């Protein structure tokens with residue numbers, strides 16, 4: 363019996379030793395894989411590599427027309443890539459554990475506790491990841507909301523139920539003067555004409571309730587408040603000429619959904635000519651025609667707000683709704 367016992371023990375010891383060696387190799391491989399994924403994610407973050415185009419922007423709107431929009435897009439793509447890298451690493455570990463430590467018999471596996479490198483890894487790694495994401499988010503946000511003292515163009519955005527007025531200003535703040543103005547009506551969509559290649563400040567105010575100025579291609583919207591609060595933001599340039607629909611993005615009343623406008627981005631020369639024509643007394647449509655642009659909005663149209671027999675039945679309407 364003793365002889366048999368002494369024969370068994372060295373085998374058990376060898377087996378245990380090889381298990382520990384295998385565990386160390388596994389941990390080392392896990393750490394290396396983690397470092398590899400973190401390095402790849404960091405590389406993508408630092409280089410701003412546009413891998414998102416192949417994946418539809420990971421759900422983020424593509425085609426931003428400002429440098430700020432592109433920076434927000436790059437941040438989103440880098441965050442998605444980093445999240446996927448972490449996800450694949452964790453999924454890999456899960457499947458590896460399922461296979462490596464599957465049940466092979468009734469013997470209880472070696473029980474280990476207080477794996478300091480592992481605990482260090484799963485404490486420090488998330489903190490590092492969140493710190494990196496926070497840093498880049500703060501950098502991009504600071505850049506996006508940044509304003510300068512002397513923008514090339516300043517536009518006052520005036521919102522009211524349910525349309526827009528755009529005032530071209532000769533300076534910043536409430537004391538500046540309006541040099542030309544575009545006013546929307548129920549029949550005509552207001553067209554905000556702006557140039558490429560120039561910095562533009564938007565100063566917002568509302569005549570009644572809270573609205574929100576939103577051009578989807580800028581990937582940016584900002585609430586428009588009534589009273590003394592004058593929200594503002596700035597884009598360093600508009601990069602692509604064209605017509606872009608603009609919307610109110612704050613539920614402001616019955617016809618909120620119809621509160622559209624159009625942003626028309628033209629060359630700086632045409633913008634100067636448009637502004638000169640407006641200041642010379644031309645209507646917005648005449649000024650647009652004079653620079654070879656479509657006089658009316660092409661991205662949206664006025665909505666029929668009047669009720670008639672086809673969309674309103676006074677006999678079934680609640681009392682007090684008029685006729």
Ligand SMILES: [Cu+2]
Pocket residue numbers: 521572573574610611612613614618621
């Ligand atoms: Cu509104």
